[in-house]
Amino acid sequence: MTTSLNAALARLDQDASLGADAGHVGRIARLRNGSASAEDWSAAATHLLRIDPAMALAVLEHALNTHAREATLHYLKGNALRMLGQAQAAESSLRTAIAMQPAHADASFSLAFLLREQGRMNALVEVMLDLWNHAPRTLQSDQRILFFLCECGRYADAARLLPALLAAYPDHVEIARRAGEVAMVLGQFEDAGKHLRRALALNPHQPSAWLRLAHTHRFSADDDPDLGLLRSARARTDLDADAQSAIRFALGKALDDLQRFGEASEVLAEANRNWRAARPWNPAAFLASVEKPLRPRAVAQGKGEEGVIPLFIVGLPRAGTTLLETLLSCDSAVRSRGELNWIDALAARLDDKADAATVQAAGSLYLRQLIQDDAPARVYIDKNPLNFRYLGLIAAMLPQARVIHLKRNLCATALSLWSQHFAHEAMAWSYSFDDIARFARGYRKLMTHWLAAPPLPIFELDYETLVSDPDTAIASVRGFLQLPAGSAPANATSTAP
CATH class of the missing domain: 1.25.40.10 (Tetratricopeptide repeat domain)
Incomplete structure (x- = not known):
């Protein structure tokens, strides 16, 4: 032995x-x-x-x-x-x-x-x-x-x-709801609506199902059955607070589609007010990170994967990151991984004193999530807009990275944020215009700090330019990324109303 x-x-x-x-x-x-x-x-x-x-x-x-x-x-x-x-x-x-x-x-x-x-x-x-x-x-x-x-x-x-x-399992609520969610992601909106309605019929206490149902289509008629379903649900008294909040955000979206802006504003105001009362934003941690942003002294050595460019699209949420991602991803040399949460998770584990080996290991872990094992590309996109908080950390982990700072008119951004239900702790500031303004001031201060001494190459792009002249905007971005000139899309469809 x-x-x-x-x-x-x-x-x-x-x-x-x-x-x-x-x-x-x-x-x-x-x-x-x-x-x-x-x-x-x-x-x-x-x-x-x-x-x-x-x-x-x-x-x-x-x-x-x-x-x-x-x-x-x-x-x-x-x-x-x-x-x-x-x-x-x-x-x-x-x-x-x-x-x-x-x-x-x-x-x-x-x-x-x-x-x-x-x-x-x-x-x-x-x-x-x-x-x-x-x-x-x-x-x-x-x-x-x-x-x-x-x-x-x-x-x-x-x-x-x-x-x-x-x-x-035709009567299993979680499977029906998950089927609706999967269909939504895959763009199969008719199927998504069918599955979500089934899930809600089985159990109406499902906030995410109500919210997604409103996004399966654009409402164009007052006799839309889903509009009636949402109005009836709003009047119910047996649903919990989370479900009621989701129903109001969903109804607000439907009314906005129908250009009933007064009623939509009333419903959305109620939804935001109720959600914020139950989950108020504590700005302390965010404001502290603005005053002292994370930037490890040690820097990863080398350039990571040869020829690979991690691209971070940052800014305020609802500033057009999805539109830019879609236009860039038309090129096979560009691959998007959507909104990854890895940078936030790594930031929680590292501090300014992290040594070079730790920083290098964190960067390698992140790159594995970015590159994955499908067909290779040159540029890999992470479009989590809140990564603007961590550009110092990103520079330390991934010195080969590039950043696009997407800016949009703040009033338009604020209204878009206020009209959405994120139901996520990181977005707790988006349920009142005062909180949005406070967060936006911190965001602008932090971006001013990064731009004064850029830790990485940063390209600034206006959302309004991206929508009005996508060909020129994408050509400029491609030049920044040192991608060969290619045909940019002839038009752009915004997903950030």
Whole structure:
């Protein structure tokens, strides 16, 4: 018996938290005398994973000498290796477990999480679909796969599963709602409306379903059935506050479509007032970040992936980032990843004192999420507008990055923000014009700071120019990105009213 294994068993023996386990003493004895079952080794390793992955690995390597065909032991070994930062070996162990037991859901999800950390989204989808094909059809298993694919932004792949799920569970509210959400993302608005109405008929206490229903189409007639549905829902007294807020934002959107601006303003004012009263914005953290923006002293070395340009489109939300993203993405050399939340997450883990190795690792992690494992491109877009808060961090992690600062008339932006329901803590400032103005002052102050001594190349673009003269605007942006001259779109359709 190896020294490391003896140490692991001694740790198990001493761990007071196992004292309540009546079979603990007998299990340790079996582990020591060589008569332990695979279940004994699995129980020991599972406990050690919570306190010391290296000890768990020692136990598992010994166990696999006598139980090499036990899929769960390979799965646990993969988890130990993953926790120890040995990604390649972890992947090998997890794939071994899945090969032995294709319906091993925990091994499949552990591998999928590992692949997501590496930005290997296509490989992740293969693992999930393989599990779908082998796992027993149960509601819990099916939902787990569907929801994970949606969480990873793989809506087209999730859509492949929905016909079977809708047929098997026609009265399941979460599946109906998720089907509507997937259809919305894929631009299948008629199907989205059908699924969302079904979900609301099953359970009207669903804020997101009400909100999305209003965005499945532009309202053009007073007798639109969805308008009647929203008016009736507004009059109900049995729905919770979150659902009522969403209904009012949805109704406000419908009335605005119908150019009933007075009534729309009244409904939206009520919606904003109620939401803000329940969730007031605390500006302290944001204002502190404006006064002292995060900028690590250490800088990542090198230029990251050769020839790859991370492009950050920043500004106030509703300033036209989606329009610019759409126009740029017409070029196969440009790929958009939408609004990623990784920069915000990394900012929460780093500070000005982070060393070069930590900054480099953070940049590498982010690049993996940006580049992924699909067809290569030269420019990768992250259009999360609130990344303007972190340009110093971005410069430290990704010195090869570029920034487009998209500006729009503040009054138009404020009205657009006030008319939307974001239901997100980071957007708590968008529910009153006073809060919007305060946030905008901080945003302008911070952008003035960055522009005074740009940490990265920054290109400023007016939204109004992008809409009125998209050809010239996109040509200028392409020049900034050092992309070859190409034909810009002849017209632009704004998504930021």
